[in-house]
Amino acid sequence: MADTDLSLIEPFEICSIRPPTENFSLTFRLTRNCGWNRCLFCPVYKQGVKFSRRTMEDVKKDVDRARAIDDLLTERGVCDPYPGTDVYREAAGLIAEINEVRSRSGIEGGTGDRRAAAGGGPSGEGEDSAAWFATWFKDTPTIEDSVYHLVSWRVNGGQTCFIGDSNSLVLNPAFFLEAASYIRQTFPGLARFTIYGRTRSAAEMPLRDLEVFKGAGLDRIHFGVESGCDEVLGFMKKGVTGEQHILGCRKTVDAGISCSVYVMPGLGGTRWSVPHAADTSRVITEAAPDYVRLRTLEVFPGTPLATAVRKGTFTEATEEQIVREIRTLVEEIETETTLVSDSASNLLDVSGRLPGDGPRMLEVIDEYLALSPREKLTFSLASRLQSFVGQYGGLTQEIMHAVMPFVAGDRIDANRASDDEIEGVIRLIRSRLMP
Numbered sequence: 072m073a074d075t076d077l078s079l080i081e082p083f084e085i086c087s088i089r090p091p092t093e094n095f096s097l098t099f100r101l102t103r104n105c106g107w108n109r110c111l112f113c114p115v116y117k118q119g120v121k122f123s124r125r126t127m128e129d130v131k132k133d134v135d136r137a138r139a140i141d142d143l144l145t146e147r148g149v150c151d152p153y154p155g156t157d158v159y160r161e162a163a164g165l166i167a168e169i170n171e172v173r174s175r176s177g178i179e180g181g182t183g184d185r186r187a188a189a190g191g192g193p194s195g196e197g198e199d200s201a202a203w204f205a206t207w208f209k210d211t212p213t214i215e216d217s218v219y220h221l222v223s224w225r226v227n228g229g230q231t232c233f234i235g236d237s238n239s240l241v242l243n244p245a246f247f248l249e250a251a252s253y254i255r256q257t258f259p260g261l262a263r264f265t266i267y268g269r270t271r272s273a274a275e276m277p278l279r280d281l282e283v284f285k286g287a288g289l290d291r292i293h294f295g296v297e298s299g300c301d302e303v304l305g306f307m308k309k310g311v312t313g314e315q316h317i318l319g320c321r322k323t324v325d326a327g328i329s330c331s332v333y334v335m336p337g338l339g340g341t342r343w344s345v346p347h348a349a350d351t352s353r354v355i356t357e358a359a360p361d362y363v364r365l366r367t368l369e370v371f372p373g374t375p376l377a378t379a380v381r382k383g384t385f386t387e388a389t390e391e392q393i394v395r396e397i398r399t400l401v402e403e404i405e406t407e408t409t410l411v412s413d414s415a416s417n418l419l420d421v422s423g424r425l426p427g428d429g430p431r432m433l434e435v436i437d438e439y440l441a442l443s444p445r446e447k448l449t450f451s452l453a454s455r456l457q458s459f460v461g462q463y464g465g466l467t468q469e470i471m472h473a474v475m476p477f478v479a480g481d482r483i484d485a486n487r488a489s490d491d492e493i494e495g496v497i498r499l500i501r502s503r504l505m506p
């Protein structure tokens with residue numbers, strides 16, 4: 072095989088924000104950012120980026136660019152499965168080579184930030200969560216991001232594709248069909264296609280349009296339901312009602328597409344905690360999605376919700392209230408579905424198939440609820456520390472510094488800390504966790 076001319080390698084746009092199940096998927100942007108972008112709690116597209124639709128020509132160009140990088144990885148044997156091979160180190164070498172050739176040829180190409188692509192953690196101590204969150208956006212494509220994206224896709228099976236950004240149902244179905252066909256033709260090994268969607272879009276489109284998406288190979292839509300309670304949805308400016316959630320999910324299932332929804336415990340704050348849980352249980356029961364994924368509310372700095380908290384128009388629910396909301400969901404959802412707790416934002420790992428696994432899941436919840444206030448605090452500290460290590464692979468100096476006064480020997484002894492001190496550390500850790 073002839074050596075590829077590295078000056079011809081070009082970066083392509085990737086979807087920075089995608090479901091955790093699509094972390095290692097090949098991604099293509101058919102739209103950019105969110106056309107709604109009004110939800111008070113959502114930090115995702117509040118960084119000044121605007122919604123836009125891409126042309127078919129640009130999309131196909133990106134698919135071709137991804138193919139060229141994939142072919143180059145094959146040519147260089149970067150992802151060959153030899154034991155002990157550090158594919159990311161080899162990829163780093165290749166990236167340096169490409170960037171050098173491009174720079175010598177007078178082609179622009181930033182080195183980018185590999186952390187999101189490679190799944191790394193914060194490097195700058197004291198970096199606040201808003202700044203860290205901003206580093207996840209990859210609006211400007213780079214060689215580095217593009218190569219790592221392909222590498223992580225290949226080493227994780229190379230079979231899944233996510234098409235973004237936030238609501239691919241705004242696309243003309245014929246446009247989606249042409250783009251998906253081109254992607255499939257260019258990457259014939261792809262076996263699963265997924266998108267994010269808004270239930271309102273699904274509710275308002277004819278069933279036959281959703282069937283075109285299905286015919287294009289779409290396997291699953293991830294919907295941000297967040298709540299089934301209309302007061303909460305209204306306050307949060309979600310732009311959808313509980314009834315539209317139900318209609319959108321049902322229509323998706325009728326079109327033969329798998330339906331996965333996100334629900335956000337805590338979104339009702341203290342004021343709507345009870346109706347939020349009850350109405351969400353009813354909406355999920357009627358919507359009957361295949362998956363319900365829990366994402367506990369985190370109030371991100373810089374969001375309109377953070378302003379509402381500051382002004383006193385929204386009061387965050389306590390951890391105990393949030394756990395009681397999840398208890399209501401487990402107890403009151405009356406449809407067969409899989410409840411998944413796959414986010415570092417959640418205090419408890421409550422996952423299982425409903426209704427069969429319900430009693431086991433309730434046991435986990437009730438064990439927590441039976442703890443004394445002090446035990447709940449120390450439980451929360453241990454759980455949050457574990458989530459942080461799980462997400463970033465270790466503690467940052469900032470968090471080490473915060474827990475240092477309570478360290479005894481080689482472990483953290485929470486008995487040395489007051490309730491306020493523990494709460495402070497928990498708040499710090501939660502502010503650094505990504506949803």
Ligand code: SF4
Nearest residue numbers: 105108109110113237
């Ligand atoms: S629709 Fe989704 S991406 Fe857009 S603002 Fe709301 S939560 Fe964020």
